[in-house]
Amino acid sequence: RQAMDTLGADGGLITNEKGDIHRVNFIEKVLASILAKISNFIPEAGIWMNTQRPEWNDANNALVGNGVSMVTLYYLKRFMSFFENLVEHSPHESISLSNELMDFYKQIRKSLEENVSMLDDGIDDAQRKQLMDQLGTAASNYRDHIYKKSFWGTRRSISKEGLLRFIKTTQTYIDQTIQVNKRTDGLYHAYNLISIKADAIEVSHLSEMLEGQVAILSSGYLSANDALDALDAMKKSALFRHDQYSYLLYPNKQLPGFLERNNIPPEEAKKSKLLQTLVKDGNTSIVEKDINGQLHFNGNFRNANDMIKGLKTLESSSYVQLVEEERNLLSEIFESVFNHKSFTGRSGTFYGYEGLGSIYWHMVSKLLLAVQETCVQAIYNKEDAVTIGRLLEHFYEINEGIGVHKPPSLYGAFPTDPYSHTPWHKGAQQPGMTGQVKEDILSRFGELGVFIRNGSLVFDPCLLRKSEFIDAATNFNYFDLSGVRKSLNLDAGSIAFTYCQVPIIYTISDKSGLKITTSDNQNVQMEGQQLPRELSESIFQRTGKIVRIDVNVKESTLK
Numbered sequence: 244r245q246a247m248d249t250l251g252a253d254g255g256l257i258t259n260e261k262g263d264i265h266r267v268n269f270i271e272k273v274l275a276s277i278l279a280k281i282s283n284f285i286p287e288a289g290i291w292m293n294t295q296r297p298e299w300n301d302a303n304n305a306l307v308g309n310g311v312s313m314v315t316l317y318y319l320k321r322f323m324s325f326f327e328n329l330v331e332h333s334p335h336e337s338i339s340l341s342n343e344l345m346d347f348y349k350q351i352r353k354s355l356e357e358n359v360s361m362l363d364d365g366i367d368d369a370q371r372k373q374l375m376d377q378l379g380t381a382a383s384n385y386r387d388h389i390y391k392k393s394f395w396g397t398r399r400s401i402s403k404e405g406l407l408r409f410i411k412t413t414q415t416y417i418d419q420t421i422q423v424n425k426r427t428d429g430l431y432h433a434y435n436l437i438s439i440k441a442d443a444i445e446v447s448h449l450s451e452m453l454e455g456q457v458a459i460l461s462s463g464y465l466s467a468n469d470a471l472d473a474l475d476a477m478k479k480s481a482l483f484r485h486d487q488y489s490y491l492l493y494p495n496k497q498l499p500g501f502l503e504r505n506n507i508p509p510e511e512a513k514k515s516k517l518l519q520t521l522v523k524d525g526n527t528s529i530v531e532k533d534i535n536g537q538l539h540f541n542g543n544f545r546n547a548n549d550m551i552k553g554l555k556t557l558e559s560s561s562y563v564q565l566v567e568e569e570r571n572l573l574s575e576i577f578e579s580v581f582n583h584k585s586f587t588g589r590s591g592t593f594y595g596y597e598g599l600g601s602i603y604w605h606m607v608s609k610l611l612l613a614v615q616e617t618c619v620q621a622i623y624n625k626e627d628a629v630t631i632g633r634l635l636e637h638f639y640e641i642n643e644g645i646g647v648h649k650p651p652s653l654y655g656a657f658p659t660d661p662y663s664h665t666p667w668h669k670g671a672q673q674p675g676m677t678g679q680v681k682e683d684i685l686s687r688f689g690e691l692g693v694f695i696r697n698g699s700l701v702f703d704p705c706l707l708r709k710s711e712f713i714d715a716a717t718n719f720n721y722f723d724l725s726g727v728r729k730s731l732n733l734d735a736g737s738i739a740f741t742y743c744q745v746p747i748i749y750t751i752s753d754k755s756g757l758k759i760t761t762s763d764n765q766n767v768q769m770e771g772q773q774l775p776r777e778l779s780e781s782i783f784q785r786t787g788k789i790v791r792i793d794v795n796v797k798e799s800t801l802k
Contacts, residue, residue, distance in 0.1 A: 257389070257393065257394065258393060258394075259393055259394040259395065259396035260392065260393055260394065260395055260396060261396055263396065265341070265393070265394045265396070267340075267341060267344075268338070268339065270330075270338045270340075270406075271338075271339075271340050271341060271344055273326060273329075274340070274344065274348065274406075275344060277319075277322070277323070277326065277413075278344075278347055278348060278351055278382070278385075279382070280315065280319055281351055281355075281378060281413060282351060282378045282379060282381055282382030283378070283379070283382070284316075284375075284378060284416065285311050285371060285375050285437060285444060285446075286361075286362075286366045286370070286371050286374055286375075286416065286419075286420060287365075287366050287371065287419070287420050287423050287424070287446060288311040288313075288371070288420070288435045288437055288444070288446045289311040289312045289313040289314075289315065289316045289420065289424075289434070289435055290311065290312045290315040290316050290319065291310075291311050291312075291375075291437070292306055292307050292308070292310040292311065292312050293307065293308065294307070298312060298314060298315065299314070299454065300454060300492070300590070300597060300603075300606075301588075302492075302587070302588050302589045302590035302593075302596070302597035302598065303434065303587045303588050303590050304588045305586050305587050305588035306434055306436075306587055306588070309436050309437060309438075309584050310434055310435075310436060310587075311434065311435045311436065311437055311446070312433075312434055313420075313421075313424050313431065313432050313433055313434065313435060313455055313458070314433050314434065314454050314455055314458045316417060316420060316421065317421065317431075317455070317458035317459050317461065317462040317464070318458055318461065318462065319417060320414070320417050320418070320421065320462040320463065320464050321461060321462045321463050323410060323413060323414050323417065324414075324463050326410060327407065327410045327411070327414070330403060330406055330407055330410065331407065333403060335403060336402065336403050336404075337400040337401065337402055337403065338400060338401050338402075338403065338406065339398045339399070339400050340398060340399060340400070340401060341394055341395075341397075341398055342394075342395050342397045342398060342399055343385060343388055343389060343394055343395065344385070345398075345399045345401065346384070346385065347381055347382070347384070347385035348401070348409070350377075350380075350381035350384070351378060351381050351409075352405075352409045352412070354374060354377040354378055354381065355409075355412050355413060355416060356412055358370070358373075358374050358377075359412060359415060359416075361374075362415065362416065362419045365423070367443075368440070368443035368444055368445050368446075369442055369443050371443070371444040371446070372439075372440070372442055372443050372444040375444060418464065421459070421462070421464050426448075426451065428451070428476055428480065429472055429473060429475070429476030430451045430455070430456060430473065430476050430477065430480060430482075431455050431456060431459040431473065432448050432449070432451075432455055433449070433451070433452035433453075433454045433455025433456075433458070434449050434452065434455070434587075435447065435448050435449065436448070436449065436584055436585065438584070449585060449587070450493060450494060451480060451481070451482060451493070451494065452482075452492060452493050453482055453490050453491065453492050453493070453603075453606050453607075453610065454492070454606060456473060456477055456482070456610070457606060457609045457610045457613050459473065460473065460474075460610070460613035460614060460616075460617055461609075461612075461613040461616065465617075467617065467620070467621040467624065467626045467630050467631075467634065468626075468630055470614075470617045470621075470634065471630055471633055471634055471637075474614065474634070474637045477490065478637075480494075481494035481495070482494060484600075484602060487602055487644060487653070487665060488640070488643065488644040489602050489607055489641070489644035489645070490602065490606075490607055490610060490641075490644075491600060491601065491602055492590065492597055492601055492602070492603045492606060493590060493591075493599065494599075495599050495600035495667055496599055498592070498599070505539045505540055505542070505580065505581070506537055506538075506539065506580070507530065507537075507538040507539065507540065507576065507580055508579075508580075509538075511576045511579060511580075512530075512538050512576075514572060514576070515569055515572055515573060515576065516565055516568075516569070517529075517562060517565040517566065517568075517569045517573065518530055518538065518573070518576075520562065520565060521562070522538065526562075527541070528541065528553055528556060528557065529541055529550070529553050529554065529557075529573075540577060540580065541553060544577075546581075546583060547574050547577045547578060547583070550573065550574070550577050551570065551574065554566050554570060554573065594666055594667060594668065595664070595666040595669070595672060596663075596664065596673070597663075597664055598666070599667070600666060600667030600668075601664045601665065601666050601667065602664060602665040603663070603664045604645070604646060604661075604662060604663065604664060604665070604671075604677065604679045605663075605677050605678045605679040605682070607641065607644065607645060607679075608645065608678075608679040608682035608683050608686065609682050610641055611638070611641045611642055611645065611682065611683075611686050612682045612685055612686045612689070614634070614637055614638045614641060615638055615686050615689045615690065615706065616689075617634060618631070618634045618635055618638050618706060619689065619694075619705065619706070621634055622705045635706065635802065638706065639708075642686070642690075645683070646658050646662065646665075646671060647659055647683075654670060654671055655669065655670010655671045656670055656671040656674070660674055661674065661675065661676055661677050661679055661680055662674050662675075662677075663675060663677055688742075689706065690704075690706045690707060691704055691707060691738075691740060691749075692704030692705060692706065692707055693742055693747075695779075696773070697776075698776045698779060698780070699773050699774055699775065699776045699779045700742075700773070700774040700778075700779040700782060700783075701772055701773045701774070702747070702749075702757070702772045702773075702774075702792075702794045702796075703772055703800075704749065704796055704800065704801065705800060706802065707738075707749075707796075707801055707802065708801065708802045709751070709798070709801040709802065711738055712736050712737060712738050712749070712751060713733060713735060713736070713737060713738065714735055715735050716732065716733060716734050716735055717733050718730050718731065718732060718733065719731045719732075719733050719739040719746065719748075721739075721741050721744070721746055722744065723744060723790070724744050724785055724787050731746060731748070731791075733748065734750070736750060736751045737749060737750045737751070742782065743782050743783060743785055744785065745782055745789055745790065745791065745792060746790075746791050746792070747792050747794060748791070748792070748793050748794065749794050749796050750793065750794070750795055750796065751796055751798050751801070752795035752796060752797065752798070753797065753798070754795060754797060755770075755771060755772050755794075755795055755796065755797050755800075756768065756769060756770055756771070756772075756794075756795040757769040757770075757771070757772065757774065757792060757793070757794055757795070758792070758793040758795075759774070759778065759789055759791075759792055760789070760790050760791040760792070760793075761788055761789060761790065762787055762788055762789070762790050772794065774792070
């Protein structure tokens with residue numbers, strides 16, 4: 244704060260030992276982000292959520308500590324593929340890094356390379372703990388040095404070849420973890436739980452969640468057929484909500500009532516001599532028997548730590564020997580009764596606000612975008628027609644399930660207004676400009692076939708349905724770059740939209756082609772569907788050079 248008072252906003256930036264602002268290149272920024280995630284990687288579990296911050300879905304924020312995110316790992320898979328492509332096409336054979344990040348990078352790389360053989364036969368709990376400790380220690384060393392001593396201000400170089408090897412090794416670990424997190428029902432785990440022992444890390448799983456399916460579909464890991472299998476499994480799963488023809492964040496369930504809680508199963512109580520002795524003696528400090536003979540833990544205990552404190556009060560009594568022998572056993576019984584470790588937050592206790600039985604519309608739109616990417620990739624890869632057709636069926640069904648396509652009686656609100664979620668027992672709730680709008684805009688441009696490839700604008704409406712083209716002539720109104728309202732005459736068999744405020748008119752034709760109209764009323768005819776890079780940049784930069792683009796769309800490419 245003192246530095247900011249003196250230097251302004253620059254005072255909030257990290258400085259080196261000389262007091263100068265520490266500046267780094269793009270690769271170091273990206274690599275620092277990757278290493279931060281990999282240092283929290285737990286093999287076959289995901290990315291450890293240990294930073295007291297919720298992820299996209301803050302309804303799961305109670306998972307912090309014991310929670311491990313496969314969702315983050317799926318997106319890390321996508322990011323690593325992007326990063327690999329970026330490095331491969333870099334003209335530089337060496338990259339300069341801060342000395343401190345170089346040490347961090349080398350420690351992580353060494354740990355991954357030295358343990359990679361464990362992936363062949365599956366990783367046991369002891370190996371999992373060993374690698375997690377190595378990765379975490381590397382991050383701690385880096386963080387401690389930066390916090391206590393700042394950066395030295397010196398740099399070293401790594402080779403492009405070595406960085407690519409690191410990326411491939413990291414992807415090997417990620418791929419193996421994704422592989423073992425495929426569920427028996429064809430879905431993929433979203434979040435896992437860990438139990439940390441002295442020399443081992445045990446992994447358990449939570450129930451299916453929509454987030455996990457969206458993330459794996461977005462990751463690029465699945466082939467077209469694997470993606471289709473996952474989508475088919477979703478449609479058959481408890482995530483599918485038939486009345487809204489859409490998908491829940493998590494399966495609906497009936498929460499236990501008051502009388503069903505805090506009941507110690509008789510078979511568990513019989514394992515403990517201490518509990519039996521306390522009941523016999525009428526000591527209610529730990530457990531109490533009701534009039535029906537059912538045992539309950541002390542109602543004042545909020546968690547297992549409170550129960551342990553209760554046991555400590557018995558250490559100065561005749562129960563001391565049993566307390567010492569059964570402390571761990573009673574902790575296990577307590578956890579089996581309350582299952583606190585699986586508590587996710589309001590997602591497991593509410594029936595609204597992203598709770599049980601709720602559709603969260605932003606996530607449905609994220610699903611739509613992920614499936615659209617899968618469809619486009621399948622078409623681009625020339626997958627078989629049956630696979631592409633079935634993927635498209637899922638895409639169109641998910642799209643139709645979104646509120647804007649529904650009558651108010653089904654949606655429960657004005658369909659054109661953005662709403663947060665739809666609980667099981669009500670219509671759409673919590674109006675507001677949610678993140679859903681962003682995904683829906685991206686999906687619509689994808690549906691219209693507007694893509695950017697290698698810096699060039701491409702019009703490839705491979706998902707567009709012929710039924711969207713108008714049947715009769717009409718006017719198309721839009722605002723140009725100067726904010727002036729304008730109107731175009733559209734013929735039957737066409738569709739229009741704007742991109743960077745330039746009107747794009749699709750017309751059904753027997754062959755593909757482009758006609759570009761410039762600001763000086765010149766018409767440029769082009770074959771194909773790709774705009775040259777120079778003209779594409781003029782549209783992106785909104786120079787006003789291009790005032791209209793007419794696209795001839797082959798009828799055979801429409802759905």
